[in-house]
Amino acid sequence: MGETVSTVFSILLLLLMFAIAIIWIMKEQKESKKMNKIYSVISISRVTSVLDISRTTGLAATETRELINKLIEKAKTNRDFRIMRNAYIDHQHDKVILDPKAVNNVFDRAVDSIVGGLFPKKEKRLDWTCSYCQTLNRARLYNCHNCGAGKPAPK
Secondary structure: HHHHHHHHHHHHHHHHHEEEEEEEHHHHHHHHHHHHHHHHHHOOOOOOEHHHHHHHHHHOOHHHHHHHHHHHHHHOOOOHHHHOOOOOOOOOOOOEEOHHHOOHHHHHHHHHHHHHHHHHHHOOOOOOOOOOOEEEOOOOOOOOOOOEEEEOOOO
């Protein structure tokens, strides 16, 4: 009897630890998603006002500030967030101040050109319109699916 209770207790303890681990992982993923959203707003849209970033992402201003600070910390070790390297929040104007050298330094350009040469980006093929029957065809087709005419040569 005592052995059964001990086994059941051990199983319940393992299940509890497993549930805690899953909750922690889900929390980390959620936070990472929010940080990526903030990074996109800053890097693509070039929005630097904390309130504008907050409005765009739908996050509270305090949470936005906390996540921006985490992004700045992450940028010190992660090349994916390099635009945030040496950035800081100007609390007087409530803006993110980016370091222009962090984005466009010689080392980063050299690494990008080497990586780009080793792993070139695939050229996106576009759908094309048949010059004879004006049917829109998928990029992978070499002949028109409607009339059979050949795909025109790229310009």
